[in-house]
Amino acid sequence: MIFDALTRAIERTKNPTCVGLDTSFDYLPSPMKEGANTAKERMKAVFSFNRNIIDAVIGIVPAVKVQIAYYEVYGAAGIECFVRTCAYAKEKGLFVIADCKRNDIGTTASQYARAYFGEEAFAPVDLLTVNGYLGTDGVRPFAELCEKHDKGIFVLVKTSNPSSGELQDLTFPDGTSVYERMGDLVNAWGGGTEGECGYTRVGAVVGATYPEEAKKLRLRMPHAFFLVPGYGAQGGNASMLTPCFHEGGRGAIVNNSRGILCAYQKRGGDYAEAARVAAIDMRADLLSALGGICER
């Protein structure tokens, strides 16, 4: 079961983090950008960069999160680069989280579900982010293919961005907020799919930047695995995100994108080596805050 396998990979690497391949072409070192003017050339450079980042973090992180927006902007050439990046990460034994936040009504959601989880999926993906604003019939097609092909999804519950509260924090008469109600829906969508480690196939996106909300959600959603964005560039630090975890550093995976990809800009030297050092530092930072990762 996907979240059992991810939990074991986290235990093996002693590292509940993933590297976010939100690879803007602008992030590449100048020599790699030279002469890359067309979409194809730029995506070729981005793939080389991603491949070297992946090679550098193998054995350190259990997973990558590939943010499709940075590829979609280059059209078909970008999608090809997204596919090659996912495939390379899979080939190297990493879990692939596709960060696409897809959402639609049932018939259309079925197409998205097929796109990422179907027998002829266009990219090899283990986990996908989904926006649940449309309710059950927009999520069911994903959940069904998760069950069939051993995949999982993360539904946006409390996002890491500054304005997330405008809608998500609004409060109902019973004292619950929109994000807590979304959490309840996530519980319902995942119910009955728990693996050995106790997590269902329907996880939640919970921002590192909102520790109080995370604390409430961790209690409210005991069987949901959390994908935690917002560490690093967005302002979240290790102590802020400990509420996302269960005891023993279980039940969550923390993403870092720019802090890894652009580490060379602060540290100097080779970008892949800088990414490796940044990934090792992030692991140490998290392990220190969590008090280690316990094996079951």
Add this chain to the structure above:
Amino acid sequence: MIFDALTRAIERTKNPTCVGLDTSFDYLPSPMKEGANTAKERMKAVFSFNRNIIDAVIGIVPAVKVQIAYYEVYGAAGIECFVRTCAYAKEKGLFVIADCKRNDIGTTASQYARAYFGEEAFAPVDLLTVNGYLGTDGVRPFAELCEKHDKGIFVLVKTSNPSSGELQDLTFPDGTSVYERMGDLVNAWGGGTEGECGYTRVGAVVGATYPEEAKKLRLRMPHAFFLVPGYGAQGGNASMLTPCFHEGGRGAIVNNSRGILCAYQKRGGDYAEAARVAAIDMRADLLSALGGICER
């Protein structure tokens, strides 16, 4: 300004509808499907089908809505077909609504905004659907490029699907619901961008299947142009969607996908001719319910 231009095109065609190119390969007549086994071959067939549908409805409808999920499922080949379809519709003078429901935090939303509205956008798109669950900083990048390049967005407010109420209908202590609060955000995001016809660059998706909610939203969002899905296959009829309009049949555009694309399955004969007849019938149906389209 985009919504002035769309309003004039609706007046010219006397038709506040768009054809939804949610073209599942399965919808194609058997002879067009024969021998198309690879993604490229299938997308070639889908593009031929779309081109013939577009040719058949020119002069009848002012716009098409292209649902990207049906293309994304075929990876890079699908994205190429999406681009070619949008480009062909633009070339023929139709407005292109890209139904992608994209959403993310600010930095990533900027990439999506560039993808659809930037100077090097991968597809020629006039209008885009967006999911507003993340709040202002997820929507601002789209709104900024709308202003710069004369584009518009439709934010999901009350969706047409059966489970839309699970989250969207929940009610706050002041009696407003989640969808009404989303409507208020849409008003704020569009504020100050009104064109001559009174509509801002930030419109709303409001399902034809929920006339009571549409009535409330039409009053609450006087300056938002509505994109109205749910007519036909989803169960919405002409009388149900009149609350989405302002007087004189203004301020909304109604989508029909399967009812047009698959008309030949019910009516028999050539698929393009059947689509043309279905589009003419839909116009008559709407005009009768609306009492005509008034020119300003």
